[in-house]
Amino acid sequence: MNKAKIKQAQNNIRNLHVFLRTEIKKKWNRVLPFNEEIADRWEKAKYLKFGRGASIYDNSLVFGDVKVGKNTWIGPFTILDGTGGLTIGSYCSISTGVQIYTHDSVKWALSAGKAKYEHSSVSIGDSCYIGPNAVIAKGVSIGKRCVIGANSLVNKHLPSHSIAFGIPAKIVGKVSVEGKKIKLEYFSSKSHK
Numbered sequence: 714m715n716k717a718k719i720k721q722a723q724n725n726i727r728n729l730h731v732f733l734r735t736e737i738k739k740k741w742n743r744v745l746p747f748n749e750e751i752a753d754r755w756e757k758a759k760y761l762k763f764g765r766g767a768s769i770y771d772n773s774l775v776f777g778d779v780k781v782g783k784n785t786w787i788g789p790f791t792i793l794d795g796t797g798g799l800t801i802g803s804y805c806s807i808s809t810g811v812q813i814y815t816h817d818s819v820k821w822a823l824s825a826g827k828a829k830y831e832h833s834s835v836s837i838g839d840s841c842y843i844g845p846n847a848v849i850a851k852g853v854s855i856g857k858r859c860v861i862g863a864n865s866l867v868n869k870h871l872p873s874h875s876i877a878f879g880i881p882a883k884i885v886g887k888v889s890v891e892g893k894k895i896k897l898e899y900f901s902s903k904s905h906k
């Protein structure tokens with residue numbers, strides 16, 4: 714391709730971006746990067762064989778074997794590492810920046826490549842809320858209807874209905890659900906300090 718053709722192609726893409734940006738701002742009052750303007754979050758979820766109604770941002774990285782249930786929302790800048798097996802239930806909200814790992818390279822690095830990467834599966838039950846930038850380490854299972862606070866490091870199993878946060882995440886309360894009524898009850902307002 715010659716220089717003039719490259720310039721023309723760049724201009725066409727830029728014009729498309731400006732057009733889509735205006736349309737999306739008008740319709741949804743959002744301003745997104747170009748790749749999100751052209752990507753379809755539901756199509757990507759379908760391609761990955763996630764459950765019906767699930768969606769996943771184009772900016773999300775997906776590795777290995779990842780199973781996701783129905784209507785789960787997976788936000789931007791997330792990492793879903795299924796190299797050791799990852800299952801996420803239905804109606805989960807996986808917030809922006811969440812990183813879920815099923816491998817680590819700790820021993821590989823320390824042994825200058827002599828030891829292998831370690832893998833262990835992660836499962837997250839239905840109806841969980843995982844707050845922004847939480848990191849979930851390999852080998853952890855999280856039950857149903859759990860709340861994980863923003864910026865937490867989850868490195869231990871959490872039973873269903875747990876509220877947990879912190880580094881490392883500790884269980885600080887319990888979720889109760891009766892129909893549409895949801896209560897987040899804390900064991901003690903200072904228990905996590």
Ligand SMILES: CC(C)(COP(=O)(O)OP(=O)(O)OC[C@H]1O[C@@H](n2cnc3c(N)ncnc32)[C@H](O)[C@@H]1OP(=O)(O)O)[C@@H](O)C(=O)NCCC(=O)NCCS
Nearest residue numbers: 808809844845860861862863864865878879897902903905
């Ligand atoms: C975990 C969470 C959902 C709990 O919400 P909540 O029940 O309304 O809790 P509160 O904000 O009343 O906090 C209860 C206590 O926990 C503390 N706390 C809450 N979230 C925390 C977190 N992620 N890390 C550490 N402490 C936290 C609060 O400071 C408060 O402490 P206090 O009792 O000593 O004052 C919420 O704090 C959280 O992390 N939300 C993220 C929301 C968000 O970013 N949304 C945008 C994307 S969807």
